[in-house]
Amino acid sequence: MSLSSCEKLSDDELMALCRKGSADAFTALYDRHKQDIINYSARMLRDRELAADVLQETFIYIFRTIRYYQPKSRFKALLFKAAHNITITKLRKIRNLDFIELNENLIPSTPEESLLEKTETIEFFKKNIYTALDKLPEFYREIVLLRYEKDLSYEDMSEILECPVGTVKSRLHNSMESLRQLLKKSVKEELLP
Numbered sequence: 433m434s435l436s437s438c439e440k441l442s443d444d445e446l447m448a449l450c451r452k453g454s455a456d457a458f459t460a461l462y463d464r465h466k467q468d469i470i471n472y473s474a475r476m477l478r479d480r481e482l483a484a485d486v487l488q489e490t491f492i493y494i495f496r497t498i499r500y501y502q503p504k505s506r507f508k509a510l511l512f513k514a515a516h517n518i519t520i521t522k523l524r525k526i527r528n529l530d531f532i533e534l535n536e537n538l539i540p541s542t543p544e545e546s547l548l549e550k551t552e553t554i555e556f557f558k559k560n561i562y563t564a565l566d567k568l569p570e571f572y573r574e575i576v577l578l579r580y581e582k583d584l585s586y587e588d589m590s591e592i593l594e595c596p597v598g599t600v601k602s603r604l605h606n607s608m609e610s611l612r613q614l615l616k617k618s619v620k621e622e623l624l625p
Contacts, residue, residue: 589604
């Protein structure tokens, strides 16, 4: 099967082909998910080179465990669980973290704003969100990234983090509340020196 025809298949179908030895299927999986793993790891590790290492180690793990894959759980959850575990291992080794990037779609704006005003608003919110996220504990920051950056379901997050869905919801709620409080404080300090 060619690489172009593999691109149309689901992750489970590609994994089934990988189990039969298809290098094209494995390449298609890699190409489909590499940017997500890099972005997730880079945001957690704050280092794109380390994130590239996580990507490589994640797909080495997937390659080594292909024969054990059961399509009863989503491939994306398995992939992020592997990336999560490798990332956490690397985080434990470095411990000096620096948040890299934020999705600009999370920043509110009004239709009346000029492009300049919108840019200034985006930069203002980015600066304050970066600061607030930096202050969050690692497990809070991670759950925010998994939910809002990677758009994973509670079930997938539960599988990745190895905790019940209720715990995921609770942690996410607590994370967002902590972030909200930090942002309020940060914005007040910025606006009222």
